[in-house]
Amino acid sequence: MSLRSRLLVVLVVVVAALVTSVTLVVGYQRDFLIDQIDTELSSAGRLVMVGDPALLPDVVPSAPPSGEPFPAGPISDLFVGVINAEGTLEALTRGQLLDDVPDIDVAALTTELAAVDLVAASPGVSLRPFTVNGVDTDVRFRVRASPLPGGRWAIIAQPLGEVDDT
Numbered sequence: 001m002s003l004r005s006r007l008l009v010v011l012v013v014v015v016a017a018l019v020t021s022v023t024l025v026v027g028y029q030r031d032f033l034i035d036q037i038d039t040e041l042s043s044a045g046r047l048v049m050v051g052d053p054a055l056l057p058d059v060v061p062s063a064p065p066s067g068e069p070f071p072a073g074p075i076s077d078l079f080v081g082v083i084n085a086e087g088t089l090e091a092l093t094r095g096q097l098l099d100d101v102p103d104i105d106v107a108a109l110t111t112e113l114a115a116v117d118l119v120a121a122s123p124g125v126s127l128r129p130f131t132v133n134g135v136d137t138d139v140r141f142r143v144r145a146s147p148l149p150g151g152r153w154a155i156i157a158q159p160l161g162e163v164d165d166t
Contacts, residue, residue, distance in 0.1 A: 033163040034142065038129045041144040041156050044078055078158055079141070083109070085151040100134035102141035102157040109145065109153075131160065140164065 076095035079102055083089050089106050112127070129144045141157040148154050 029166065030163065033166060034160070037142045037158055037160065037163065038144070041129060041142060041158055044080075044156050044158075078156060081155040081157075082148065083145070083153040083155060089155065098159065100137040100139050100159070102132050102143055102155075103135045104132055104143065104155065104157075132157075134159070 077097040078093075078095045079091065079098060080093045081089050081091045083106060087106055089104055091101065094101060127145045129142050132141050132143055133139075134141060140160040142160055143155060143157040146154045146156075
């Protein structure tokens with residue numbers, strides 16, 4: 001085998017090893033960042049549901065008329081809403097750092113939530129986080145749904161823009 005052939009084989013092996021290692025690192029990093037967001041959503045959910053029940057009132061304020069901005073919310077990138085007993089998603093607050101809100105298919109989510117054993121579901125327990133697209137942009141959101149009294153569900157979402165950028 002000529003020197004040129006041997007160098008070509010070594011180069012192909014090195015490139016294959018680099019591609020494999022980069023792919024593994026990117027995959028592990030992405031999983032790590034999404035796990036961090038899931039942990040943040042879990043913490044935020046406990047604060048919203050247990051820390052201050054007034055944040056999830058029995059009467060949910062209606063969303064502003066179309067075209068009007070949301071009222072000034074907290075300086076965060078969290079979206080907090082409630083799916084009421086009728087299956088309608090109502091926004092409670094939207095962080096000022098959000099450019100969009102999650103596009104949650106309430107009908108499909110309600111069907112999935114109905115399959116959950118409501119006896120086992122109690123405040124503080126939630127479904128496995130899932131990912132949805134934004135309404136107006138291509139930003140994706142990580143969403144956590146937790147049961148509330150009266151057949152309602154708390155929805156807490158955070159954008160995955162920084163994870164996707166990374």
